Amino acid sequence: MNYKLLRALPVLALLTLAACDPAEVYEKNTDLTSPAGDPYVWAVQEKPAFEFEIPDTTQAYDVYLNVRNVADYGYYNLYVRATLTGPDNRVLSRKLHEMTLMDPKTGEPRGDGSGDIFDHRFLALPGQQFPVAGTYKVVLEQYMRQDQLRGIMAVGVRVARHPASN
Template sequence: MKKQGSASILLLLLTGILLNACSVRTDLFEKNVAIPNHSWSKSFKPEITVNIEDTISRYHIYAVIRHTDAYRYKNLWMNVGIQNPAGEVNTHQLDLLLATDDKGWLGSGMDDIFEQRIRITDKEKPVPLRAGTYKFTLQQTMREDPLENVMNAGIRIEKAK
């Protein structure tokens, strides 16, 4: 009888731990939008929406770019529009460094596909975000239109540690 009681308690504890593990909140959001035909026209402006609930934490925001080895440039000029929950829009013009002469592509790659996560907020000053819905709009502003060999563009938001 004693063995059944301790086995039941052990089972109950194990179930509680598993249920708690399933409810762990992630400190990360990432969404990428596929670029049609890997040819990013200036008129194609992917929009990404995220709801922020934790207003105590501070965040780092990254631009995410996935491209092929055939991409012809070392950088990518991009406008990132950020609409906050109050409806205010700020647009940031970014020059994203994708490669250097000595290192080649800076992102991680497999075969001829490379992915870059480039922080667009200051490393030393993560940003606070208000509670509510944010909308990010991405637009390539390179001279080449459409911009060939770009597969995906996206946004990554992670809590600062």
């Protein structure tokens, strides 16, 4: 069985859906590996950063956090701190987000899944206003009290025009 192809199918589905969304401004995901190269491990020192352009400051935007996990992820939730900085490197937002990946009572995975892989999109900053045009950055940090958090395959950021702004 071609596991690389199976792993790529959810990504291809998300890309196809994203390509059809005229509100989308930016979306990127980063695969995670441990410092030793083990797949599906988010090391506490790894802080993926995502940079995107905001050309229109008259609009509001929704900023989402994407998470891909395997079904045997050891917890029902995931704590992530997201820091948004502006073109002048000033911090505009720093928030700790709790994301529920599994049903706390049944342990059943949530999200869109295919086999033992599940994708989630969490609205982190609804209706975000950006004060000036330019390049913004979101940095993600796992806050799970684990140096090596196993079972998280990828994380990412999506920025879309807020529906009321379209």
